[in-house]
Amino acid sequence: GNSVTQMEGPVTLSEEAFLTINCTYTATGYPSLFWYVQYPGEGLQLLLKATKADDKGSNKGFEATYRKETTSFHLEKGSVQVSDSAVYFCALSQEIWGAGTKLIIKP
Amino acid sequence: EPEVTQTPSHQVTQMGQEVILRCVPISNHLYFYWYRQILGQKVEFLVSFYNNEISEKSEIFDDQFSVERPDGSNFTLKIRSTKLEDSAMYFCASRPGTAGAYGYTFGSGTRLTVV
Numbered sequence: 149g150n151s152v153t154q155m156e157g158p159v160t161l162s163e164e165a166f167l168t169i170n171c172t173y174t175a176t177g178y179p180s181l182f183w184y185v186q187y188p189g190e191g192l193q194l195l196l197k198a199t200k201a202d203d204k205g206s207n208k209g210f211e212a213t214y215r216k217e218t219t220s221f222h223l224e225k226g227s228v229q230v231s232d233s234a235v236y237f238c239a240l241s242q243e244i245w246g247a248g249t250k251l252i253i254k255p
Numbered sequence: 256e257p258e259v260t261q262t263p264s265h266q267v268t269q270m271g272q273e274v275i276l277r278c279v280p281i282s283n284h285l286y287f288y289w290y291r292q293i294l295g296q297k298v299e300f301l302v303s304f305y306n307n308e309i310s311e312k313s314e315i316f317d318d319q320f321s322v323e324r325p326d327g328s329n330f331t332l333k334i335r336s337t338k339l340e341d342s343a344m345y346f347c348a349s350r351p352g353t354a355g356a357y358g359y360t361f362g363s364g365t366r367l368t369v370v
Contacts, residue, residue: 184298190363191346191361191362191363191364192290192298192346192361193361194359194360194361237297237298242288242300242303242311242348243300243303243311243313244300245297245298245299245300246297247296247297248297248298
């Protein structure tokens with residue numbers, strides 16, 4: 149069946165470091181892929197999405213490319229800030245969510 | 256910007272009691288969802304609702320749970336005979352369009368504590 153696997157956290161980086169959070173999926177067909185973010189003490193927000201292969205979603209300096217050949221949707225940011233500290237969830241359609249990756253950015 | 260509104264923000268209930276969690280989705284949205292997140296754990300899909308009926312539900316969404324859109328604006332989740340393990344954040348979400356193309360707008364959640 150369909151599934152999503154995210155890298156385990158926490159991921160701890162220094163400010164201005166390069167970020168990659170891995171997400172791979174197993175799916176039949178061509179589902180849309182999403183990254184959601186949950187800031188401390190807050191609800192869920194859509195960060196970015198991609199609806200078909202080779203699409204790149206981007207928002208707030210974050211990017212992720214829908215790669216069918218590697219069944220991946222890795223989240224990247226070139227220079228992280230302390231304010232990016234949050235839990236990031238990769239999701240495949242509305243039903244299948246990854247376990248979340250906690251990101252901690254140290255000043 | 257339009258919001259999904261959830262009430263109450265925090266609900267404490269005794270084990271065995273019934274609770275109703277309320278959501279007001281964005282007005283022109285057509286698809287509605289409930290998710291839960293047990294503290295510090297992953298987000299779990301419960302149910303999706305479209306055209307006044309359940310379109311998908313997870314294994315978690317058993318006979319203890321029900322959803323309703325009673326008046327065209329509210330979207331409620333009822334949990335009968337609550338158990339300690341029902342303690343979690345419950346998130347409502349809605350979206351406007353056809354499958355997959357849109358992300359969801361989430362409410363800020365209701366923290367349910369069963370004691």
